[in-house]
Amino acid sequence: MKIRLVYSKLGKVRFTSHRDMARVWERCLRKADIAMAYSEGFSPRPKLSFGLALPTGGESLAEYLDITLAHEWEPSDISELPRRLTASMPTGIDVLEAVALPLGVDSLQQAVTSCTWTIEMVGTTIERRSAQIAAVLDAPTLRVTRERKGKPVEDDLRPLILVLDPTEMPDGALGVLAELGTKPRAVRPSELLTALDPSLPTGRIRRLNQWITVDGARREPLAVGAAVDERTEVGAR
Amino acid sequence: MNSLWPELERLLGRVQKPARYIGCEDGVIVPEHAPHKVAWLLAYPDTYEIGLPNQGLQILYEILNERDDAVAERTYAPWTDLEAILRTERIPLFSVDTHRAAADFDVLAVNLSAELVYTNVLNMIDLAGVAIRADERGDADLLVAAGGHCTYNPEPLADFIDFFVIGDGEEVVSEITEVIRDWKTSGRTPGSRRHVLRELAKVPGVYVPSMYEVTYDGPALVATTPRYPDVPEQVEKRTVADLAEWPYPKNQLVPLTEVVHDRLNVEVFRGCTRGCRFCQAGMITRPVRERPADQVRTMVQDGLRRTGYDEVALTSLSTADFSGIEKVVADTVNDPANSGQVSISLPSLRVDAFTVGVAAQLQKARRTGLTFAPEAGTWRMRQIINKLITEEDLYSAVDSAYSQGWRRMKLYFLTGLPSETDEDTLGIAELATNCVEIGKRYNKSASVTVSVGGFVPKPFTPFQWFGQNTVDELSRKVFLLRDEVKRNRGVQMKWHDPKATLVEGIASRGDRRIGRVIEDVWRNGGTFQEWSEHFAYELWTDAMERAGLSIDWYVYRHRTEDEVLPWDHISAGLHKDFLWQDWRDALAEVGLEDCRWTPCYDCGACTGYGIEHIVASATAPAGGSQGTNQDHSHGGAVPVSILPRATVGAASR
Structure with missing residues (x-):
C-alpha cells in the first residue's frame, strides 16, 4: 500500500x-x-x-x-x-x-499543478515593489531563455504566474506572495525574483502550499486521497 | 550564545553545497561550554565531505565530550567560495556544531592524514584569527595541535604547530586536557604559554617542536636535540593496548549531505603485521589489536539500528585477516533484523583471503564495489615490497568475484618502487588482461579498472632510505603502461599525477626547513592541493627555489645508513636496525613472514612497549601464501566451497 x-x-x-x-x-x-x-x-x-x-x-x-x-x-x-x-x-x-x-493516484510530480511561495525582496522599498509587481502582471509575456541539453530553450513565464501580491516575511522584511504554475514546467522562485528585479540578491523563500487543480477545483495533495476515497465509497454503495 | 549563525545564514545562500556548514548530524552532541572546561575545536583540513567520516576525529569528539572538564566541536576547511566571503565579511573559522568562532576555543586540533593538506592547515590557522607561526602566538591565543599518521614526520609543520600527538589518541587526549585545564583555570597569566607547552612536552606521546633545537651542516641534518633536561630526547608513540576498551565511535555521526564513505564504519582491528614495506600505516600502528568478534557484532547491529544506514564497512588495514571474518560477515548479512537489505563492504581486502564464501555473502544484498590491491605487477616486485600474494591468489580471488556476479573490479598498483624495471611495470597490464579474461568466462562485459599511484617513500618504513622516482621517470612509466593497456578494451586505467607525487615526496621526508616552502605556497594561494583543479605544481617548485632547497636532495636522493633522519627523535617503536635489515632484504628480493602466526623477529613494536598482538585465531586465515608456512614460490590454493548463488532480487518484496 x-x-x-x-x-x-x-x-x-x-x-x-x-x-x-x-x-x-x-x-x-x-x-x-x-x-x-x-x-x-x-x-x-x-x-x-x-x-x-x-x-x-x-x-x-x-x-x-x-x-x-x-x-x-x-x-x-x-x-x-x-x-x-x-x-x-x-x-x-x-x-x-x-x-x-488509494490505488491509481497520480504521482506528486505528475499531479501537482501549482505552488504558493513567499519570496523575500532584500533591500527593496514598498514603492519599488508595487511598481515591479504591476509591471510583471501587466506584461503580456515574460520570455526567459535557458539552456537544455546544450540548446537554448525559450519559455513564457507569464501564464504560470497565477497570483502575485505584496507580503511581509515573518520578521517584517518585504517580499511577495506568489502562486506559480508547474505545467509544462515549474517556475522557480528565483526566476520570478529576476523578472521582478534582476538587481536583487537571493533572499529567503518559503513554500506555503502545493496544489492539485482538477476541473477547476484546487485541492492540497493529501485531500486528493480523501476525495478519491469518498468517490469509491459512494460507488461501492 | 556567541553563535555566528545569524551572520552565516545570510551568506550560505551564496555558496555551493551549503549543507557542508550547518552541522545538524544525527549523533551530534550539544556542547556545554564552561570556564573550567577545555574547549577543543577538532579540525579536518579538507572539505566536510572528506573530513566528516574521519573516524579518528569522531572518536576524540566523543571521548572529550564524555569528560566533565572538556567540550569538543568540529570544523572543516571552508571551500574557496565561502573562504572568500569569510575574508571579505571578516568572519572567522567557525565550528559546525554551534557555529562558534575559533577564538572561543582553547585548542585547534588538526587531523593530518595526507601531505597535500598542509597548506590548508595554515589556511585554517589563519582563518581562526591567530598567527600562523607558533612563536608569534600569545597567551590569549588558542593552542594549535596536530595528530594523525603524518605526525610521524612532524618537522615540515614544526613552525606552525604548538604540539603534535604521536600515535593512538584515545588515552593521551585526556592527559593533554588535564594539563591545559590547569593552565586555563590558573588564568593564563602573561608568559604562561611557554610553561604550558613545557608541561605538554612531558606527556608521553606529545611532541612540542619549540622545545627542540635543530642543527645542520650545509644541507645535511646533524641533530634534533631537546633544549631542556625534562624534555624527552625521543618522543615515543602512544598505543592503546586493547581495542575492546574503546568501542568508539559509539554514536557515529550521520551527515545530512553526501560524504565519502557514507555508511556505518566499524573498526575491527588496528595495526597490521603483513609487513608490506611501502606501507607506513602497517609499520607505525603495530601490534595487531583485534576487537572481539562479539563487540564487532554488537557495534554493527546497534549502529545499523541507530543510524538507518544500509551499508556497513568493517574497517582495518586488511579486513580479511580478521579472525572469523566469514562468520561476522554471514551473521550480519543473515540477521533477520536487516531484512536482507544491508550490504557489507570490506575495504583493504587481501586477495589471498577473498574466497567464494566471502564473495557469496557479500553479494546477497546490494553488491558493493570490489577493489583488490596487488600493488605490483610481477612476483619479483611483490617480493621486494613484501606483498607476497601470487598470481594464482589474485586469479582465484578474481574468479570468485566474477563467478558470484561481479562484472567489474578495481585493482590498485604502485609504480616507482625500488629496483622496478619496465618489465615489472608492464606486468601490471598483463595481470589486468588476465583478470579480464577470467571475467569473460562469466560475463562478456567483464572489465577491470587499473589505478596506478606513484610511490612516495614514507618515514618509519624500510623504504625510508629509497630515492623517489623523478617526475619524468614516473610519467614515462605511466605512459608506457597506458599504451600497453590501451590494447585491451576491457582494461581502463587511472593514474595519480606524478607532479602531485613529487609534492607529497617533499613533505613526506622533509625537515623543518620545508616549513618555509609550505608557507610560501600558502601565501601564494595554494590551498586544496589534493584537488586536481587547485593543484599548483609551479607554486611548489618556485617555493623550493626561493627557499634555496633542492628537490633532488629532499626527494630523489637515496639515503645512507648513517644519515640522521628528520624524524629520528620520534619513535614508532620500530628499531632502526630492523628497518635497515628489512631494506637490505627487500633489495635481495627476500620476503618476510607475518609475525602474527610465526615467531617474533623483534621489530620493536611489541617488545619496546610490553604489549602483544591480540588475535583471536591462532591460525592464519584460509588461503593466503603469507605467514601460513606455504611455499612462497607457488602460493597457496584457496580452499573454497562453491555456494549456490542467491537469486538476484530475492530479497525484494
Missing part, C-alpha cells in the same frame, strides 16, 4: 538539497522501522516518490512524500506515523500528517 505524508522544512536543515533529503528520508524510515517495499534489480532501492524539488536554502510548510509500504497498515498505525517519523528526522523537519493513498 501507498501512503502520502506532508512535512515542513525550517531552520538550518533548509540548506540541504533535494537529493540530500532523499537519502535522509531513506535512513530515517529504516531507523523508525517502517518496512518499505523495494525495487527489483541489482541494487534494490526503497520505493519513495518525492514531489517537486524545493530549491536548496528554501524553507517549506508543504513538502510531500509518497511511500510504498511492504505490508498493509491499519488506519490507527498511519495516524501514529507523523509522531514516529518526526522523532527520527533531523531538527527542522516536522511530519504534519499522513494518509493512505
